[in-house]
Amino acid sequence: MNSVPDELLVLFCDLSTTERYRDFPAYGNQRQVFNTDEAFQVLDDDRFDFNVLVVRTDSRQGEAIDFLCRVRSEFPGVVRILISDAMNAQLASRATEVAHRSLKSDYTDDQLVASIQRGVKTEQLLGDPKLRQYIMSLGHLPSFPQVLNELNQALAKDTTGAREVSMILEKDPTMVAKILQMVNSSFFNLGNANFYSLKEAVSRLGMRTIKDLVLTEHLFQSLSQNERWRGFSFQQLHERSMIVSQFAAEICRLGGYDNIVQGQARLAGLLHDIGMLVLALGDQEKYHHAMVRAQELGQPVYVVEKLVLGSTHAQTGAYLLETWNLSPEIVHAVLFHHVPVASGDKHFTPLTAVHVADSLLPPLFNAMGCNLGGRLSRDYLREIDMLHALPEWEMMAHDIAYKMK
Numbered sequence: 001m002n003s004v005p006d007e008l009l010v011l012f013c014d015l016s017t018t019e020r021y022r023d024f025p026a027y028g029n030q031r032q033v034f035n036t037d038e039a040f041q042v043l044d045d046d047r048f049d050f051n052v053l054v055v056r057t058d059s060r061q062g063e064a065i066d067f068l069c070r071v072r073s074e075f076p077g078v079v080r081i082l083i084s085d086a087m088n089a090q091l092a093s094r095a096t097e098v099a100h101r102s103l104k105s106d107y108t109d110d111q112l113v114a115s116i117q118r119g120v121k122t123e124q125l126l127g128d129p130k131l132r133q134y135i136m137s138l139g140h141l142p143s144f145p146q147v148l149n150e151l152n153q154a155l156a157k158d159t160t161g162a163r164e165v166s167m168i169l170e171k172d173p174t175m176v177a178k179i180l181q182m183v184n185s186s187f188f189n190l191g192n193a194n195f196y197s198l199k200e201a202v203s204r205l206g207m208r209t210i211k212d213l214v215l216t217e218h219l220f221q222s223l224s225q226n227e228r229w230r231g232f233s234f235q236q237l238h239e240r241s242m243i244v245s246q247f248a249a250e251i252c253r254l255g256g257y258d259n260i261v262q263g264q265a266r267l268a269g270l271l272h273d274i275g276m277l278v279l280a281l282g283d284q285e286k287y288h289h290a291m292v293r294a295q296e297l298g299q300p301v302y303v304v305e306k307l308v309l310g311s312t313h314a315q316t317g318a319y320l321l322e323t324w325n326l327s328p329e330i331v332h333a334v335l336f337h338h339v340p341v342a343s344g345d346k347h348f349t350p351l352t353a354v355h356v357a358d359s360l361l362p363p364l365f366n367a368m369g370c371n372l373g374g375r376l377s378r379d380y381l382r383e384i385d386m387l388h389a390l391p392e393w394e395m396m397a398h399d400i401a402y403k404m405k
Contacts, residue, residue, distance in 0.1 A: 007029070008029060008051045008052060008116070008120065009029045009030070009031075009048060009049060009050040009051055009052070010029065010030040010031075010050070010051070010052040010053075010054065010116070011030070011031050011032075011033070011039060011042055011043065011050045011052065011053050011054070012030060012031070012032040012033070012054045012056070013032075013033050013034070013035075013036065013038075013039040013053065013054065013055045013056070013067075014032065014033070014034050014056050015034070015035070015036070015055065015056065015057040015058075015060045015063065015064055016056060016057060016058050031048075031050075036063065036064075036067040039053070039055075039067070040067075040070070040071075043071065043074075043075055043078065044074075050075075050078060051077075051078065051079060051120060051123075052078065052079045052081065052116050052119070052120065053068075053071055053078050053079070053080050053081070054081040054083065054112070054116075055067065055068060055080070055081070055082050055083065056082075056083040056084070056105075057082075057083070057084050058084065058085065058105070061084050061087050061091050061095070062091065064082060064084065065082070065091060065094050065095055065098060065099075066156075068080050068082060068095075068098040068099055069098050069156075072098050072325060073325075076322070076323075077123050077127050078123075079100050079116060079119030079120055079123055080098060080099050080100050080119070080328075081099060081100060081101050081102075081103065081112070081115050081116065081119070082095055082098075082099040082101075082102045082103070083102075083103045083104070083105060083107060083112075084102065084104075084105070085104055085105050090158065092260060093208060093260055094155075094156070096260055096264065096327050096329060097325075097326075097327045098327075098328075099328065100115065100118070100119035100122070100328040100329075101115035101118065101119060101328075103115060114344075114346070117344065118332075118343070118344055118345070119328065121343075121344060122318075122328070122331065122332055122335060125315065125335065126315070126318060126319050126322055126331075126335070130310060131310070131311055131315060131319065132319070134309070134310050134311050135278075135311060135316055135319050135320075138278060138279070138281075138282025138283055138316075139282060141278065141282075141320060141323075142218070142219060142222035142223060142320075143222075144324050145214075145215075145218045147168060147169065147171065147172055147175070147214065147218075148211065148214060148215060148218070150168045151165065151168055151169075151207075151211050151214065152211075154168060155207055155208065155211065160207070161207075162199050162202040162203040162207065163199060165202050165207045165210060165211075166197075166198045166199040166202055169198055169210070169214065170198060175214060175217060175218075176198050178217045179198065179201065179210065179213050179214065179217065180195060180196075180198065180201060182213055182217075183195050183201045183205065183213075187242055187245075187246060188205065198210075206259075206263075208263065209263060209266075212263065212266070212267045212270075215267075215324075215326075216267070216270045216271065219271065219274055220234075220238050220274075220277075223274070223277035223278065223281060225277075225280075226281065228284060229280050229281065229284055230367055231280060231287065231288050231291055231366050231367055231368075232276075232280075232364065232365075232366040232367060232372060233364075234277060234280075236364055237273055237276060237277070237364060237372075240273075240361070240364050241269065241270050241271070241272065241273055241274075242270065243361060243400065243404070244269040244270075244272065244354065244357045244358050244361060245265075245266045245267070245268075245269030245270040245357075246266075246269070246400075247269070247353075247356075247357035247360075247361060247396065247397065247400060248265040248266060248268065248269035248350070248353035248354045248356075248357040249262045249263075249265050249266040249269070249353070250396065251265070251352075251353040251356060251357065251393060251396070252265045252350070252353050254392075255348065255389075257348070261349075261350060264327060264329050264330055264333070264350040265333070265350040265353040265354060267326075267327075267330055268329075268330045268333035268334055268337075268350050268351070268353075268354045269353070269354050269357060269358075271317060271321060271330070271334060272314075272317070272333070272334050272337045272354050272358060273313060273317065273372070274317040274320065274321075274334075275312070275313030275314060275315065275316035275317030275318070275319075275320070275334075276313040276317075276372070278313075278316050278317065278320060279305070279309065279311075279313055279316055283309060286308055286309055287305075287309065289308060290304045290305050290307075290308040290309060291304075291366050291367075291368055291370055292368055293307075293308060294368075294370050295368040295369060295370045300338070300371070300374075300375060301313075301366070301370055301371075301372055302314060302338045312338070314334060314335055314336070314337055314338055314339075315335060317334050317335075318331045318332075318334045318335035321334060329349065329350055330350070332349070332350075332351060333349070333350045333351040333354045334354075336351055336355075337351065337354050337355050337358055337374065338355075338374050338375075339377075340352070340355045340377055340380040341377050341379050341380040341383060343380075345383075345384055346383065346384055347384050347385070348384055348386055352380075352381075352384060352386060355374060355376075355377065355380070356376070356381075356390075356393050357397075358373055358374040359373065359374040359375060359376035359377075360376065360393060360394060360396075360397035361373070361397055361400060361401065362401050362404060378390075
């Protein structure tokens with residue numbers, strides 16, 4: 001059995017309304033509490049530095065998720081695990097946005113340990129002081145838009161519908177036009193359906209999908225190319241990211257994965273290379289040098305980024321998305337999309353779909369003729385027992401490439 005390192009402090013919060021039906025695994029450094037107030041007091045105690053919070057509940061899922069939201073806001077480096085059964089669609093969607101991993105009550109100890117290890121690995125990579133110092137020195141990180149704050153508050157309420165979401169977004173007519181343009185494009189592959197009102201689009205695609213589009217459009221608008229950068233086209237990168245996003249979502253759909261997983265893959269595909277824009281705007285000379293060196297050495301750009309800058313575009317993008325409180329699953333996919341074998345995953349996740357889509361689709365080349373796309377990791381596909389699906393994915397990529405010509 002795997003084990004949690006002794007240096008990790010794990011806080012277990014049991015909100016079960018019935019008599020405790022199962023003891024948590026006995027880890028060396030742990031504490032157990034039975035309400036959220038006590039859990040918060042423990043997390044806020046300067047004498048301790050908990051790395052992991054595990055919340056278990058049966059019928060109090062809303063309270064548990066609200067608590068995890070609060071922990072994410074006030075203790076962002078803490079790994080958050082939720083254990084619960086029978087959540088409705090809205091609660092399940094909210095849970096994926098705040099928990100690093102959600103488990104059923106019949107979880108195995110190995111599953112819990114693997115979930116903790118996975119979350120800790122991500123947080124340790126993004127919490128590296130040198131990485132944070134470098135990214136903050138760039139001075140070009142977009143601010144979180146007010147409209148998304150309003151959307152997040154609205155979506156946390158059970159009563160929010162398409163009308164309320166539309167009213168919030170209509171405060172920004174330019175954003176509405178961009179969303180309708182994307183919705184009516186081939187991006188969503190909705191056949192002959194055309195949407196002429198935002199409310200209609202929200203009703204058809206779902207409130208959280210529309211929120212994802214708002215976030216994406218805001219990021220790409222905030223990170224617009226200036227005349228000094230000639231390394232690659234921001235517009236072409238955006239267009240390719242949209243195709244990667246479509247392909248990743250389709251991989252999930254054909255694999256029988258639910259709408260939540262499809263949505264995570266779609267958004268991670270849209271944003272997987274957003275760190276390139278941050279680096280190109282924030283550290284132009286060094287990033288241009290990294291691309292020149294990549295061409296000279298015949299190495300992928302992401303490898304040379306680390307050598308020259310101390311950070312890759314995947315780390316930079318994942319850091320930005322985590323500061324914006326995006327789903328840990330999306331942050332995970334962006335962080336490891338070039339090196340998925342380093343993720344430690346043992347099964348299919350949105351990362352799988354994004355890595356495959358980015359690696360198999362025709363790449364974007366920079367001004368030096370260097371490939372900006374990914375390299376497929378067969379070792380990773382073998383590790384998660386998905387190598388058998390590769391021929392089908394390759395045929396899908398071939399069809400998409402043919403349509404792109």
